[in-house]
Amino acid sequence: NAGVTQTPKFQVLKTGQSMTLQCAQDMNHEYMSWYRQDPGMGLRLIHYSVGAGITDQGEVPNGYNVSRSTTEDFPLRLLSAAPSQTSVYFCASSPLGGGTEAFFGQGTRLTVV
Amino acid sequence: GQQVMQIPQYQHVQEGEDFTTYCNSSTTLSNIQWYKQRPGGHPVFLIQLVKSGEVKKQKRLTFQFGEAKKNSSLHITATQTTDVGTYFCAGNSNSGYALNFGKGTSLLVTP
Numbered sequence: 001n002a003g004v005t006q007t008p009k010f011q012v013l014k015t016g017q018s019m020t021l022q023c024a025q026d027m028n029h030e031y032m033s034w035y036r037q038d039p040g041m042g043l044r045l046i047h048y049s050v051g052a053g054i055t056d057q058g059e060v061p062n063g064y065n066v067s068r069s070t071t072e073d074f075p076l077r078l079l080s081a082a083p084s085q086t087s088v089y090f091c092a093s094s095p096l097g098g099g100t101e102a103f104f105g106q107g108t109r110l111t112v113v
Numbered sequence: 114g115q116q117v118m119q120i121p122q123y124q125h126v127q128e129g130e131d132f133t134t135y136c137n138s139s140t141t142l143s144n145i146q147w148y149k150q151r152p153g154g155h156p157v158f159l160i161q162l163v164k165s166g167e168v169k170k171q172k173r174l175t176f177q178f179g180e181a182k183k184n185s186s187l188h189i190t191a192t193q194t195t196d197v198g199t200y201f202c203a204g205n206s207n208s209g210y211a212l213n214f215g216k217g218t219s220l221l222v223t224p
Contacts, residue, residue, distance in 0.1 A: 042216030050210050104155040
């Protein structure tokens with residue numbers, strides 16, 4: 001199994017550009033989430049989904065959009081990138097919403113200049 | 114909202130010394146999970162605690178969940194250089210699906 005796959009691994013954007021970070025899992029997990037990791041800040045939850053068609057905001061949702069049209073995919077969209085969004089982004093999935101092991105992707109390192 | 118706090122932020126030990134990181138939540142948790150992230154890597158699940166007062170061991174690692182289900186600890190006995198990394202606790206509140214992480218404790222072990 002591939003597990004959780006994130007693409008791209010690295011990306012440089014100019015301020016104001018838009019892009020989509022892709023996340024796919026092949027484990028038929030209901031719960032998927034996006035985190036950003038910044039030095040000294042740990043992992044902060046951006047958005048999460050408990051199933052296809054259902055999404056909710058986490059701790060730091062501003063500047064990001066998500067959708068969940070299939071069980072497998074949970075893309076994260078940056079509509080107008082800002083330098084403050086420079087970070088490492090992790091996608092995670094788990095079988096159920098809450099109380100089960102989360103499987104993480106390899107991460108996407110995003111730099112906004 | 115639920116906040117998960119973790120201390121210390123950093124810990125530098127000599128190989129063979131013990132290490133402990135502590136996690137505290139502002140709300141009662143339905144469960145607590147612990148993850149390890151190696152430098153440059155992604156978080157990897159270590160263990161989950163569910164019951165009040167629960168203690169679990171994995172070789173040199175001992176995990177505890179507080180009686181009130183609001184705090185937890187990870188203790189490593191006789192650290193090795195392979196223990197280097199950042200250790201995160203993460204919890205779900207009784208009413209939520211979201212998994213909220215602490216800021217992590219970065220462990221450096223020098224031989």
